[in-house]
Amino acid sequence: MKELSEWLAANTPLEPEVNKFVELFAQERMRLLGDKTIAQFVARLQRDPKEAMNLHQHLAPPETWLFRYVAAFEVLRDELQKRDRSHVIHVASLGCATGSEPFSIAAAALSCGLTASQIRILALDYSEEHLAFSRTGRASALAQRTPIPNWASPFLRPTTQGQLQLDPQGLSMIDFMRGDLSTWKPDRMFDFVFCRNVAIYFNETTKKRLGKLLSEITKPNGLLFLGHADSMILADTDMRRSEVDHAFVFSKHEKTRQQRTSDAFMKASDPAIMPVVRSTPAHPAPSKPTAGTKQVTSVVSPAMAPMDLFTKAQIAADSGNMLVAERALLELLAVKPAEIEAHALFGCVQMAQNKFTEAERSFTKVVYLDPLNSLALLSLAALADLRSDAKSAERFRDRAARTVVEKRID
Numbered sequence: 001m002k003e004l005s006e007w008l009a010a011n012t013p014l015e016p017e018v019n020k021f022v023e024l025f026a027q028e029r030m031r032l033l034g035d036k037t038i039a040q041f042v043a044r045l046q047r048d049p050k051e052a053m054n055l056h057q058h059l060a061p062p063e064t065w066l067f068r069y070v071a072a073f074e075v076l077r078d079e080l081q082k083r084d085r086s087h088v089i090h091v092a093s094l095g096c097a098t099g100s101e102p103f104s105i106a107a108a109a110l111s112c113g114l115t116a117s118q119i120r121i122l123a124l125d126y127s128e129e130h131l132a133f134s135r136t137g138r139a140s141a142l143a144q145r146t147p148i149p150n151w152a153s154p155f156l157r158p159t160t161q162g163q164l165q166l167d168p169q170g171l172s173m174i175d176f177m178r179g180d181l182s183t184w185k186p187d188r189m190f191d192f193v194f195c196r197n198v199a200i201y202f203n204e205t206t207k208k209r210l211g212k213l214l215s216e217i218t219k220p221n222g223l224l225f226l227g228h229a230d231s232m233i234l235a236d237t238d239m240r241r242s243e244v245d246h247a248f249v250f251s252k253h254e255k256t257r258q259q260r261t262s263d264a265f266m267k268a269s270d271p272a273i274m275p276v277v278r279s280t281p282a283h284p285a286p287s288k289p290t291a292g293t294k295q296v297t298s299v300v301s302p303a304m305a306p307m308d309l310f311t312k313a314q315i316a317a318d319s320g321n322m323l324v325a326e327r328a329l330l331e332l333l334a335v336k337p338a339e340i341e342a343h344a345l346f347g348c349v350q351m352a353q354n355k356f357t358e359a360e361r362s363f364t365k366v367v368y369l370d371p372l373n374s375l376a377l378l379s380l381a382a383l384a385d386l387r388s389d390a391k392s393a394e395r396f397r398d399r400a401a402r403t404v405v406e407k408r409i410d
Contacts, residue, residue: 001023001026001038002038003038003039003042004023004026004038004041004042007042007045007046011045011052011056012056013180013181013182013202013203013205013206014201014202014203014206025055026038026041026055029041029051029054029055033051056126057126057127057128057129057130064096064097064098064099064100064101064143065100065139065142065143065144065145065146066100066103066104066139066143066144066145066146066148066156066164067104067146067147067148067149067152068100068101068104068145068146068196068197069196069225069227069228069248070146070147070149072194072196072225072248072249073104073105073108073149073152075223075225075242075249076105076108076192076223076225077108077111077112077151079192079223080108080109080112080114080119081112083191085114085118088117088118088119088120089109089114089118089119089120089191089192090119090120090122090188090189090190090191090192091105091109091119091120091121091122091190091191091192091193091194092121092122092124092186092190092192092193092194092195092217093105093121093122093123093124093194094124094181094193094194094195094198094214095124095125095126095181095195095196095198096123096124096125096130096131096134096176097125097127097130097134098130098133098134098139098140098143099123099130099133099134099135099137099139100139100143101123101194101196102121102123102134102174103137103139103156103166103170103174104152105121105192105194106121106155106166106167106170106171106173106174107151107152107155107156107166107167107170108151108152109121109170109173110154110155110167110169110170111151111152111154111155114173115169115173116169116172116173119173120173120175121173121174121175122174122175122177122190123174123175123176123177124177124178124179124181124184125176125178125179126178126179126180126181127178128178131176131177131178134174134176135176137165137166137168137170137171138159138163138164138165138166139156139163139164139165139166140162140163141162141163143164144164145315146315148164154167155167155169155170181195181198181202181206181210181213182202182206182209182210184213186217188217189216189217189218189219189222190217190218190219190222191219191221191222191223192222192223192224192225193214193217193218193222193223193224193225194225195210195214195224195225195226195230196225196226196227196230196248197227197228197229197230198210198227198230199211199226199227199230199233200227200229200230200378204385204393207232207233208233208236210233211233211234211235211236211237212236212237214226214233214234214237214239215234215237215238215239215252218239218250218251218252220252221251221252222251222252223242223249223250223251224239224249224250224251225248225249225250226248226249226250227248228248228317228322228348228349228351228352229348229351229352229379230248231248231250231352231354232382232385232386234250235386238252239251239252240252248352309328309329309331309332309335310328310329310332310339310341310342310345312324312325312328313325313326313328313329313332313342313345313349314345316328317345317348317349317352322349322352322353325345325349326346326349326350326353329342329345329346329349333346338369340366340369340370340373343362343363343365343366343369344362344363344366344373344375344376346362347359347360347362347363347366347376347379348379350362351379351383356383356386359379359383360380360383363376363377363379363380363383364376364380367380374400377396377397377399377400378396378397378400380392380396381393381394381396381397381400384396
């Protein structure tokens with residue numbers, strides 16, 4: 001696969017770690033096309049733009065679900081309710097994958113009484129396949145991983161196939177567009193920009209360009225929403241993080257929006273946003289309490305099984321609740337100190353809180369336990385970049401790139 005890796009590095013803006021996702025896809029394409037060797041397939045990629053685009057579309061998995069980091073959508077709703085409706089509100093969902101993020105934005109807008117003439121949502125993705133699915137307005141069962149807020153449930157109706165269908169009024173707010181974030185040049189600025197958990201797939205050059213681009217296209221009074229491990233791309237910009245740790249929201253204002261974001265956080269923690277629609281319940285329903293008894297629910301049960309703790313931490317992290325995730329992981333690692341996935345998730349949680357020294361220790365433990373863990377190696381490379389240690393960063397990236405070959409040998 002060396003020749004394919006070299007072609008990918010020269011012709012795509014993605015990190016080497018992402019390349020392993022296309023190995024099986026490339027082998028299947030070779031079988032269908034009759035290419036006997038990687039060299040023949042690479043030669044085809046060089047002369048056939050359609051085949052090259054087809055491969056590029058499969059480089060990064062469309063990892064997305066509805067209302068990921070629900071506090072971000074509470075902040076968005078709070079802002080939408082205060083905006084001047086005599087002007088069209090423009091929102092961008094960059095790297096929208098199969099549509100869960102723009103659907104969530106549209107549901108938030110509908111819950112605020114906005115119409116398609118008052119708000120436009122640009123949903124940008126590189127993959128035509130992803131966009132074709134997004135245009136149906138359907139969210140698969142896999143997109144229903146976290147609670148659907150009560151205010152959103154009227155606009156996301158269950159189908160007989162287990163999907164959720166976005167209200168037609170919400171779908172009419174969205175403009176789907178194919179675009180490559182490594183070269184995209186928008187013709188406008190946006191009131192709200194969502195680009196969450198996309199930067200992690202890019203190489204360093206593209207990350208720096210993306211950080212600058214996101215700062216430039218966010219209006220002076222606008223907000224930028226990122227993923228929990230994305231904030232480092234804004235290091236050389238004038239964007240600053242707000243006071244809401246659970247929303248990962250940035251603005252150009254020096255003055256923080258402490259009261260407003262505090263209110264949004266309280267909404268995100270309120271029982272009113274607990275789920276009305278879920279794909280499957282995480283646990284069986286508890287038995288009803290007997291008369292005169294009181295049910296008490298602890299944050300982390302002392303008797304909780306290790307895997308339950310990991311699931312709790314994962315859900316908390318995906319929802320932006322890093323403190324709950326951290327507590328669950330500490331309890332889990334006290335019982336199972338060699339749990340690789342727990343250390344890896346702990347590193348991501350620590351990075352989200354800007355605890356870079358602690359994150360480095362966590363990812364170093366992962367690599368000690370699993371020398372071929374490419375996620376940990378790439379995370380260590382990113383942390384080395386933050387220390388301006390280019391030599392170590394390059395060494396970690398080289399190791400991550402080699403993990404694909406080494407795992408195949410094993």
